[in-house]
Amino acid sequence: MELDSAVAFARTNRQAVLTTIRANGRPQQSNILYHVFDDGVIRISVTVDRAKFRNLSHDPWAALHVTREDFFAYVVLEGNVELTPVATRSDDAVVEELIEIYRALMGEHENWNAYRDAMVAERRAVIRFTPNRAYGML
Numbered sequence: 001m002e003l004d005s006a007v008a009f010a011r012t013n014r015q016a017v018l019t020t021i022r023a024n025g026r027p028q029q030s031n032i033l034y035h036v037f038d039d040g041v042i043r044i045s046v047t048v049d050r051a052k053f054r055n056l057s058h059d060p061w062a063a064l065h066v067t068r069e070d071f072f073a074y075v076v077l078e079g080n081v082e083l084t085p086v087a088t089r090s091d092d093a094v095v096e097e098l099i100e101i102y103r104a105l106m107g108e109h110e111n112w113n114a115y116r117d118a119m120v121a122e123r124r125a126v127i128r129f130t131p132n133r134a135y136g137m138l
Contacts, residue, residue, distance in 0.1 A: 006075040006134030010066045011036045014105055018044065018127075019063040020055035028055055034064070034129075035104040042077070043101050044127040048086050053125065056081050062129055075136035082128040090116035097126050 010016070018032045030052050034044045042064065046053050056062065060081040067074040087094040090113070098119050102109060109115045 001075065001134045001136055001138070003077075003131060003134045005138065006077055006136060007036060007040060007131060009068075009073070009075045009136075009138060010034075010042070010064070010077060010131075013066050013068075015066075017065040018052060019065065020052045021059045021061065022051070022055055023058060028052065033105055035101055037100075037104070040130070042129040042131065043097070044129065045098055045101050046125055046127050048123045048125055052127070053083065056083055056127060062127075064129060064131070073136075073138050075134055075138065077129075077131035078133040079129055079131035082130075084126040084128070086123050086125050087119045090120055094124070094126060095119045098124055101126065 014033050014035060016032055016034055018030050019027050022028050028051050032044050034042050036042050062079065062081050064077045065074065084094045084097065087098065095116050099112070102115065
């Protein structure tokens, strides 16, 4: 499957299953919301106490499984991951990136100041997933 076709398919959804690798080598899967940005990087908001963050900290590889609503078409994107630092101030670059993700997924927030504060309080970071391989059935 062509990577460009798989990424284009992933752009039609925002829900997927993210697979990461635990320290013991076994897979760990999480339902996530994501957005494919214009640069082709898939961004996911995450709290640092989640297994996926810990797993990606020691093995920065992931797979993203995206299905069509009827379940008869799917793609799996595999690739490398970059983790941002944890948001520490309501005006830091990580919070700005989290705002971009929120806007892409949900639109405007009713109180951006409260959102900014929540991103710091929740100890959020961003998973930047860059796919480099794809397979599936479209």
